Amino acid sequence: MGKITVRTEKKRFPIAPNLYGIFFEDINRAGDGGLYPELLRNRSFEDSIEPKDCRTGQDGYALVSRAGWRDEFNHGEGLSRWVRKNGTPYTPIPAWYTNHAQMALDRNDTLNPHRQVSLAVSFEEGGELYNTGFCGIAPKAGEKYLFYMFARTEAPVKIRVSVEEDGHEFGGMDFLLEGGGYVRYDGSFTAEGDGRNARLVIRCPEGGKVNFGFCSLMPEDTYMGHGLRRDLVEKLRDMNPRFLRFPGGCIVEGFSPETAMQFKNVVGPVWERPGHQLMWHYRSYNGLGFHEYLQLCEDLDMEPLYVCNCGMTCQGRSPEFFEGEELASMLQDTLDAIEYAVGDKTSRWGSLRAKMGHPEPFRLTYIEIGNENSGPAYEARYQMFYDAIRARYPHIRLIANTHLEEQGLGADIVDEHYYSTAEFFAENVNFYDKYDRKKPKIFLGELAVVRGWVGQLYGALGEAAFLVGMERNQDVVELASYAPLLENVDYNAWFPNLIRFNNRESIAIPTYYVWKMFGNNRGENVVEADVETGTLYRPVKGMASLMGQAGLRYRNASWNKTPVGISHELMGRVKEEEGVSRILPPDEEQRAEAETLHRVDKDRVFVVFGEEQVTSGVFDIEIYAEEGREICLGVYSGRMPKEVYMADETHPPKEWNAANVKPFLWTLEKGISTFREQKFPSDRNLDEERKAELRYGEFNHFRYEADGKQMKLYVNGECIHQVDVPSFPSLSSVVCDSPKEVILKIVNMSPEEDAVEISLDCEVEDAYEVILLTGEKQAENSFEEPEKVHDVVQNHSGASSHFYYGAPAYSVNVLRLAKIQVQ
Structure with a gap:
């Protein structure tokens, strides 16, 4: 039986207001076709083109960087297991197929200097070009879809653009293409019925030749009309996140100089953004760019936390280090990004922001210099970026990847990442108890159970125990975010991910509900609380x-x-x-x-x-x-x-x-x-x-x-x-309060219910609220059972200054106790 003794009169410190946030990285096709709900895959026709500083080997199977890092490429389709799982037929231009037509990439006739190719198509009479989207297009009955394309013809050509599945047309548009240069054509339709595996078909009844420069199909209904997928943003909103770390992650560094992330490539009209190959096995079109991130932060009232490339490619993937003008250019790119976010609308980059529809400055609170970088090369570049940003923007809090204060360098915050087992997190509930309070604050930028009870309730319990310890030390830990955030289940490269989706629906793993429960129940101050409990041992196996x-x-x-x-x-x-x-x-x-x-x-x-x-x-x-x-x-x-x-x-x-x-x-x-x-x-x-x-x-x-x-x-x-x-407590808890209530967070990792004895130094109302997450140890959510494990709000009674609460086996519990106000 556990025991929690709470002393609300002894305030330890105020809560860290921005503690719980989210981290977005474009992995598992989380961006295009996901949070950015483009329905056409390879809309710029460039997926099969390797970066200029890389080569392909084994007949297009592998992509090899200049420094020797290898990745699966498969002519631009990505991982072999994606191709097998999704039954993707071969095509030389990923996602695009023809019937009674011939297509080829044209490198000499492009929409603009940022595009590497256009798609040249010669249609026979009745010929068609079609796109299969991200494992199919899934129109929803009654919803409106917006289409546009840039096309060039030498002579007038009639085409019909439609979305079809098994002979059924959900909607279509007719265009007469004419003009010697590229012309933008726009259309829309309202879906007649529901689909799941439809395709976009461009049909040419009379035949003709067309160069397509760029195309897009998007739902009209997006979150707040700002172009992001509604159900995914709503799940993020419900977590009450206080910051967003973006755009990565390893994609910031890239695996070669050309694939390194640069601000200037992810702003402006989407058809002018060059896109780039990610180390997560696919090409990004960067429709979800810097402006869109900042707009999402504003829409959800989050503080932006921008991660910049500091002149290095990924150190875990045969790194290259930028020098001289190349390094200076990366620094200038970061300063330009800051100007875009917070500069006056008359400034160079502030004026582009205004042109994109946001004349007033955004907020920009945090900048992380590099991602998962370390060593002397990082230290030199970090100092260069730190000095330049601090001199021009002293209000921005600067985040280092490692404890550079030990090298005598300045840092407001240090980013730490932990991927391990449920038991690791539970064993480290006291991880920051002895952290030197004179050192920089901590940002737990990436943490997740990736071995063992992955994506299951018990994994979420281990993480919850670690978050309890984090909350008990939020005078040190200022920020925390789970990683990764989103996963298109048809393009899985990493598991687990907080929110999973396909082209119609989305679900959340049990960990999502832990972050939602903790992020929405904060209080104002952390108070003293002692916990007495039993011991659970780490499962071990194997001989010598x-x-x-x-x-x-x-x-x-x-x-x-x-x-x-x-x-x-x-x-x-x-x-x-x-x-x-x-x-x-x-x-x-x-x-x-x-x-x-x-x-x-x-x-x-x-x-x-x-x-x-x-x-x-x-x-x-x-x-x-x-x-x-x-x-x-x-x-x-x-x-x-x-x-x-x-x-x-x-x-x-x-x-x-x-x-x-x-x-x-x-x-x-x-x-x-x-x-x-x-x-x-x-x-x-x-x-x-x-x-x-x-x-x-x-x-x-x-x-x-x-x-x-x-x-x-x-x-x-x-x-x-x-x-x-090694062992860990079966019960862990943290207590916060406000003038009106006491909030207890309790994690029970035991296979048995715990009748927890709770003693308070204040009087509370008899009735109280419990937000509960519990279930079988290995329970996980699926599209068939999307809420097998989710938070449940319950009304209880019997609270007092001394009472018992039955914490179910394998459970996360948030108790909200109303204080009796003394007149």
């Missing part, structure tokens, strides 16, 4: 492993006194001679694999014993000790749960590899024994260092005993370490 320098020798390995052998050679090969096994260095195949994996030492051996599913037992082994040679033994050497993201889709990793096995590490070197956990960004000691004498020049006996809760480690019969398996 050995790692370290090649040449390590061992014998007589056993599990529960039964001999056990090597089951997985992750790095290095095992050779046995006369009862003694030696681990040879990694071979070329293993070294090549290591190059594709994250944080793997290709010179270090790593082998795993026995079965993976065991959770308790005794492991014995004799290891030959040599002076100067490290001995490293892994405890619980099971694989981490899978994650969807792959760093290199062209070389998928093996089921067992040196990056997805992270045992607890027992290391002996120079008479010192350490026992630690592998964590990002640095390992954590599970116990203090201890002396451990080895008999050099002979085999020594090593043993560990593990039961899922405790681990005991022995050398030659002596217990060196006795350590608990």
Whole structure:
């Protein structure tokens, strides 16, 4: 049974007003065809064109940057699994097909200097050109759709543009194309019936030749008439987000100089925005650009948080660093973006904003210099950008990617990112308790459970526990956002994502409701509260492993006194001679694999014993000790749960590899024994260092005993370490108040209901409100059951200065208690 003691008279600090926000990055086709509801895919006809500083390999299968980073390309269709899943027929120009017509890209006759090609089509009589959209177009009965295109003909040509599915026309428009140059043609129709897999058809009854420069089909009904998909923005609005981080994420950096994000390419008329290839496997047309982001912030009353490129491509994808004029140009691009947002309408970029329909300045509160950048190259560029922005715009709060204050550099806020398991987040509920209050504020810019209970209720509970700890430290943590935000389910590149959609409907994962509940129930001050609760242990599995320098020798390995052998050679090969096994260095195949994996030492051996599913037992082994040679033994050497993201889709990793096995590490070197956990960004000691004498020049006996809760480690019969398996509280809570009420947030990660004893130092009304999220541990939402897990508002009674509340098993609870006002 848990107990929460609340002292409202002891205010710790005011809440951070902008704590809960959102982060948008164009991933999973979240922009075009998603938040920006363009219905035509490849509307500029450029998807199959590789960036000029890249090349394609393997007959268009792979895209390779100048620096050597590889990605799947498939002639512009993106990931192979998208093509397979969606049953996409081959076409040389993605999403465009013909019947009784011939099409080709024309590089010599384009709509404007920003367009690389036009689409030249020669129609036979009755010939047609059609676009399949983003896995079909889904018109809704009675809704109006707006179409426009830029086209050029040498002679008049009649065409009919319609949206059709299985012979049914939902609506159409007739055009007579004429004029020697590109002309814009506009039309609209109201859908007659509902569709799901329709296509846009351009039919030419009499035949003719047309160059299409650009085209678009959009719903007329958008959020506040500002061009964004209504149901998605409404879900964002309901979270009550206080800021928006945009436009990325890794897309800000790009994977090559040409694909780096630049403000000047995402403003102005959409047909003049050049677009660019994203590292998330597709091309963006950038209809969702800087102006649209700022407008969304204004519509939802959010503070803009703009992430700028600081002269580097993505450091996780074979980086390149801008120098000289190229670097100066990137800095100027950032200053121009700020001027567009906040400059007077008579300024160069402010006047473009006015021309785009917003004469008054937008707000621009935060700027993040770079994304996930680090090291000396970043530090030099960060300082350059910091000095220039601070001198001209001192009101803007500047965000660093790493703790640059440790290098003597200025930063108002530092952005930290955490992707892990539900248990990691629950174990770190006290993560910021000891953070130095003199250091910069914290922005938790990206956090999510990406392994284990992914997209399920239990994953959301782990994240909720971490948010509870964050709220208890919001004098330090100023901003937080989940990542990623949106996912078109037909173009999934990363999972989970807060909101999922197809071309007709959208759903939210359980985590969405946690952020909604927490973001809408804030109070004014964080107050003192003590929590007493039980303990839950991290689930662990797997037998032992050995790692370290090649040449390590061992014998007589056993599990529960039964001999056990090597089951997985992750790095290095095992050779046995006369009862003694030696681990040879990694071979070329293993070294090549290591190059594709994250944080793997290709010179270090790593082998795993026995079965993976065991959770308790005794492991014995004799290891030959040599002076100067490290001995490293892994405890619980099971694989981490899978994650969807792959760093290199062209070389998928093996089921067992040196990056997805992270045992607890027992290391002996120079008479010192350490026992630690592998964590990002640095390992954590599970116990203090201890002396451990080895008999050099002979085999020594090593043993560990593990039961899922405790681990005991022995050398030659002596217990060196006795350590608990990492654990977390079954119940976590944070309490805020205002003059009129007390707000308790309670997360119960236990499989049992907890009758929580709540004691307050103030009187409250008998009736109170509970916002509840609960269900089965693995519960998740789907298009068939979109609200299997969602927040429910309940009215309860029985509150007082001392009462009991039954927190359901696996639940997030927000209690709103009305204070009794003393006259």
